[in-house]
Amino acid sequence: MSRPLYRGFSGGGRSSSGSLSSGGLDPFDPVDDKGKEVQDNGFGHELSNIAGIRKMRKDFAIFLFKLGIAVIMIIALASSLSWAISISTSSKGTTYHGYRRLQEQLIADLLDFGEPSLGISKSKEVEFCAPQLENYVPCYYNISESADLIDTEVNFQHERACFRGSAVNCLILPPRNYRIPLRWPSGKDFIWKENVKITGQEFSSGSLTKRQVLFCRMMVEEEQISFRSDSLMVDGVEDYSHQIAEMIGLRNESNFNEAGVRTVLDIGCGFGSFGAHLFSRQVLTMCIADYEGSGSQVQLTLERGMSAMISSFSKTQLPYPYLSFDMIHCARCEVQWDKNDGIFLEEVDRLLRPGGYFVWTSTLNTHRMMREKENQKKWLAIKDFTESICWELLSQQEETVVWKKTSNKKCYSSKKKSPQICSRNHDIESPYYQPLNPCIAGTRNQRWVPIEYRTPWPLQSRPNSTELDVHGVRLEDFMEDSSNWNSVVRNYWSLLSPLIFSDHPKRPGDEDPQPPFNMLRNVLDMNARFGGFNAALLDAGKSVWVMNVVPTSSPNYLPLIFDRGFIGLQHDWCEAFPTYPRTYDMVHAEGLLSLERHMKGKCSILDIFLEVDRILRPEGWIIVRDTASLIESARFVGTKLKWDARVVELDTSTDEKLLVCQKPFFKKQQQ
Secondary structure (H helix, E strand, O other): OOOOOOOOOOOOOOOOOOOOOOOOOOOOOEEOOOOHHHOOOHHHHHHHHHHHHHHHHHHHHHHHHHHHHHHHHHHHHHHHHHHHHHHHHHHOOOOOOHHHHHHHHHHHHHHHHHHHHHOOOOOOOOOOOOHHOOOOOOOOOOOOOOOOHHHOOOOOOOOOOOOOOOOOEEEOOOOOOOOOOOOOOOOHHHEHHHHOOOOOOHHHHHHHHHOOOOOEEEEEEEOOEEEEOOOOOOOHHHHHHHHHHHHHHOOHHHEEEOOOOOEEEEEOOOOOOOHHHOOOOOOOEEEEEEOOOOOOHHHHHHHHOOOOOOOOOOOOOOOOOOEEEEEEEEEEOOOOEEEEHHHHHHHHHHHEEEEEEEEOOOOOHHOOHHHHHHHHHHHHHHHHHHHHHOOOEEEEEOOEEEEEOOOOOOHHHHHOOOEEEEEOHHHHHOOOOEOOOEEEEEOOOOOOOOHHHHOOOOHHHHHOOHHHHHOOOOOOHHHHHHHHHHHHHOOOHHOOOOOOOOOOOOOOOOOOOOOOOOOOOOEEEOOOOOHHHHHHHHHHOOOOEEEEEEEEEOOOOHHHHOOOOOOEEEEEEOOOOOOOOOOOEEEEEEEEHHHOOOOOOOOOOOHHHHHHHHHEEEEEEEEEEEEHHHHHHHHHHHHHOEEEEEEOOOOOOOOOOEEEOOOOOOOOOOO
């Protein structure tokens, strides 16, 4: 039995070396210098022993205190990490099952998209850009934007050149006096003057009116720009369209669909009046024009609610597959068709479907201009080349000439001077950044079907199994996709209709609008796949047009989208989209983040969303559907962009959620 710790007369033993003795003496009993046990009253020795005991206790307490501090620090660090992760993975009022798995997946997603290396604080919001960048367009912005340096009489050809770091990492503010665009269809005829970049010099010089003299005169009022059918040459766009219909053998433009004309490419479109008129005839027109620092055809066309994008005939093919358009239209588009051995006409041929029409309106075609030898030489060069590529000259009336592309493949071999058929290496349906090729494309493809034999609109939007086989799509998969999108628009998408779609009575603060009224007109689908979202919106009666984008990282179903009577393009979402700021009312992305996550190291969610913010109008909407972890990552990034973000639970068996964001209307101007 051990003795009491403070026994008064007990002793201890130590060896001569000073270590504790093992001889059975109590270690606390006192000993003399010879090692013998001391028998004394022990008062002095006991005080010494008590002091030693207290020192040992103090040392032991300090050790325990330090150990406790270390344990607390480890626990605190672990808790902080858990808290930080939970902040980035939790939305208000939302509880997730499999929380640990969600955290792990979120971290993996952030790493995949490169979020930790963005160079800005996680909690810091993105700053506003300087006012000078209010019309910033990446990949084209190497041109001076000074109005004093812009020659409005010269047609600039700007080659698109994108590279990493060409975009800015800030939020582009609208012009100081920007106003929300008028609702469709009123916005087709009237736009706010301050929403687009037009200089006083351009107004006074009349250069903008000259661009569209065939179709409508642009009237500048105090706050608005109006587009009225009033021409110096014809009675307006309606008569012009009627003239073209007659030249191809139709009674009027209302019969375009019956003749197989559904999609039209309008080169140098003025301000979209031709497309605006054809839209009412169930014809969908894509406007393309060069990048312009001011007075842009594309910017004004989009502001009016018509489809348009920046593109030009230059060194590369346009971003559309071959055999895509039923008609290509050029009215004073200033493309030099006789140059470069007719290679631009071969690009038109690549894009036209068999039996499609090329409509060219130019002052060069008038009898007066033909009196000049130089103009005669140009006209003969164009006429000879169109014959060599098997185009039939249908009709010529003053300025306007109409050709029809052959439907007979054998025609090319019968021509002595006909260009060669493209080799299999050059005959591809993915034209993204592909150089122009001096050859005839698409003759080997099963999509070579004359427009007069194609299913007319709107039935062509629902292809049969034979037509789907051409694109490698099974009918069951297509039907499932269509059914899913119809359900989306009819069910959970309808939850958004009080805010977005045309049955919304008014925007907060507005007076009651006169019907029809529409909150959405320009829609961009970032991952269109088969074009199912586009089809479902039209089936639901929404008066919208959709830019269907097929990412370069996904299977290329863009030919199917065009064959369904829709429009779109291929695009790499790590690059800027070829449009001006504030040109879309809604941007939709289903599965895009999952798709781009596999392209590690290319760009981050922030990079993609910064571009979305640039092209989205104030008060515009962003709808993202993806996996739960990616949606949480996207929500976090969206809040950094000052978007009003909300996560919506979906009643599905998949691990998917919906992110609904609205871009606020910021009027703040940097000094």
